[in-house]
Structure formats: C-alpha cells, structure tokens
Amino acid sequence: MAEQRQERADAARNRRAILRAAEALLAEHGPDHVSVERVAAAAGVGKGTVFHRFGNRMGLMRALMEERANALHEAVASGPPPLGPGAPPETRLIAFLEAVVDLTTRNVGLMAANEHAIATQRHSTESRHTSPVYVFWHGHVAGLIAEARPELDAELLGHIVLGSLHTELVMGLLRRGEPERLAVCLRDLATRLLGPSPCPHAG
C-alpha cells in the first residue's frame, strides 16, 4: 500500500508540455485538425510519449477538461454561495448553470475535441457520461433538482439540461454572436422547473 512511486521529473515536464501544446492547438484549430501526433510534435515529444502518459486521445482531452473544470469544481464543493453550499437549491442551480455555460463557452474548442474523441474511439466502453467532469456536473445538477422537486425525474432532467452544452449548439450561438442566450434560456428553464408549481391539476 502506502505511497506509490512519484512521477519522474522529466515525465512531469513532458506532461505539462503536452497539455500546453494541446491547449494552444485547440485554441486555433478545429478539433479534427488536432491529431495526437500534431500535439506531440508541438510539444516537442514523440507520439508514443503522449499515449504513454494519457492512454489514448480521450485520456488527453479528459486531462485537459479536468484542468479547466477544476476551479468550478472547488467553487461548487467548498466555495461561498450561491455557487457553493448554503444557498437554496434553485439559486445554486441557476448560479451553477451560468458558471458552467460560461466555462463551456470559453472552451468550445476543448469541448468539441472531447466529443470528437468520444465519437471516434473504436471500442465505445467510454462515453461522455462516464467522464469524471461530466459525472460531477450531472451529480450536482441532478442533486439540486431532486432537492427542490423530489417528484421530478431529476437524473434525467440533469442530463437534458446539461445536454444544452453540446458543442454544436454552443458553437452555433457563438457564431451568431449570441453567447448570452443560452444562460438566459437555462435560467428561465430552471426557474420554471424548480419554481412554484403551477397548480398542476388545473385542467
């Protein structure tokens, strides 16, 4: 048991170089033009090194995602309200959705590459829903929905709400210069979902 071997210094240096290179390439090219080999070249390493570090293309993207999502993760888990614990579920949900839309919007390239990686992998044991980052997001959203409205299918609604972060939709909005719309729309949606029930049996 006890502590397993530390990552060697040169390995850590290369890991950082690879992540930075991938970051840079994704910032200026579409995900389908950022092959693992190009990332390796840009990082000044061999292709084999990248696979040794990250397992496969998905592993690389996942590592990048975790890096980017880290701040939000901590803010949600132990930061001040309304993002962190303490505020009522509806408030927290709205705050989280705004934050996660913002995060996604600022990292469309990465998100696209992540979806691309999932879609192109040969043996599809992994999916978007098994990515740690997504699992955390979904757990949080579903938890808040369940807390506020136990009678709803919180798990499913969580997936649906987070589905609005799919690259295609986000990129479309960005291209049309309307990055605000999604957050607004989701705020409305959350309000209607968690807000006071509209006298359900009126009809």
Place this chain on the structure above:
Amino acid sequence: MAEQRQERADAARNRRAILRAAEALLAEHGPDHVSVERVAAAAGVGKGTVFHRFGNRMGLMRALMEERANALHEAVASGPPPLGPGAPPETRLIAFLEAVVDLTTRNVGLMAANEHAIATQRHSTESRHTSPVYVFWHGHVAGLIAEARPELDAELLGHIVLGSLHTELVMGLLRRGEPERLAVCLRDLATRLLGPSPCPHAG
C-alpha cells in the same frame, strides 16, 4: 429547367440494396463497426458506388434517416390530431415528443451512426442541426413552443428538448430497460414549460 433525367433502373436497384444493407448492418453492429466499405460489400456493390450515390458517409445515413422519419413527417404535416394540425400546441407538442422518442428508441443504431458520421467528417460544414430531418423536427417543436408561450426562447428550447434524443442518453436508458422514462420526463417538462405560468415575478 424542366425535369432532370430519371435515375437509371440499375442505379435505383443498387440504391435500394445499399440502404437495405446499411439497415441490416446497423441493426446488429455498433455504428463504428459499420464502415462504408462493409455496407458496400453487404450490398454486393463496389465501394465507389456508395460514394457515387450518397456523396459520403453522412449522405448515406441521412438518406436512411429520411426514410425512417418519413411517416412521422407526414403524420405531423397532414395527419389527424393530436399529432397533426388541429389540436392545441401543448397537446401537439406532447404527442410529437412521444412519437419522436419512440422513433428514436426504435432506431438507436441509426441515430448513433448518424452522430458518428457527423463527428468523424473532416470538413465540418455539416452538422446535426443542418440535417433536413432535424431541421423539420426542430422547426415543429420550436413553432409549437412559440405558439403557446411567445415570451420564451422557443428556438433554443427546441434544441434543448431535442437534445434529449442524443444517442448516449437514449442508449443508456435502453440498456437499463427503462425506455419509458424519457417520454414521461419530456411530457412533464413540456407541461411545465407550456402550462400556466407560475406567477413569474413572485420573488
């Protein structure tokens, strides 16, 4: 102008053979195991023929999608209520969502292959949102939402609602033997969205 040349008889025969072969392969293998070449082989046709007919992998999938979605399309456009015209928007929306969930559920393989085709294409000028089938579905949903609740962002909500048909979610539910959940959840969602407003400015 005037009518362009008819498709030749042998070409039409091959087109059908290809579609049937693709259908059969998709019914029993994951989309990533159904390459264009395999479809061609199964149809007893050269690979080039498939590309000549359908342009690229996406074209093939799109043709299959249109075939499958045709009945629903007509039912919505000119069939009897509640699917067709005549019923109030909320009723029509719920009926349409149920039908489209059912259609998707019964064709997960095709849907998966379609998403796969979109994700793996090199020059991403095409997207899910530009597929004729999706455009029709979205137009219908967004139209109904707008009709019932003009103050909402119907276009965006349409995309979000239809986003719940993504393969990953649907397949997950099917694997867990809960194919009904999605339709139920969407019915709830539609009801809450289009139902009586919960006194929006209560806070």
Place this chain on the structure above:
DNA sequence: TACGAACTTGACCGACGGTCCACTTTATGG
C-alpha cells in the same frame, strides 16, 4: 444498332489512433 451519358469498380491515397520495443534517462541504495 449505335452512341453518349450514366453508372460501376476497386486499387489507391493520405490521415488517423494506437502498438511496440530498442533505447535513454532518472532515482535510489550500497
């Protein structure tokens, strides 16, 4: 029947994700 247009074909191409193993570098403990 003859002719041009439509169609078919499969070898070929470039790119990709991923593997493999001979080689180099690092940390460690005597």
Place this chain on the structure above:
DNA sequence: CCATAAAGTGGACCGTCGGTCAAGTTCGTA
C-alpha cells in the same frame, strides 16, 4: 559516486477508415 532497475521515450510500423479517380461497363434512346 557508481551500478542497477524501473520509468520514460521515440518513431517506425500497423490496420482501418473515408474518400478519389480513371478506366471499363451498362443502360436508355434516337
């Protein structure tokens, strides 16, 4: 400080895929 084993590295190599193309074939028609 050096010997040694474990960790890390690199890039040639593999199989597969979507897509192209030029040469050959078949069909509809005048």
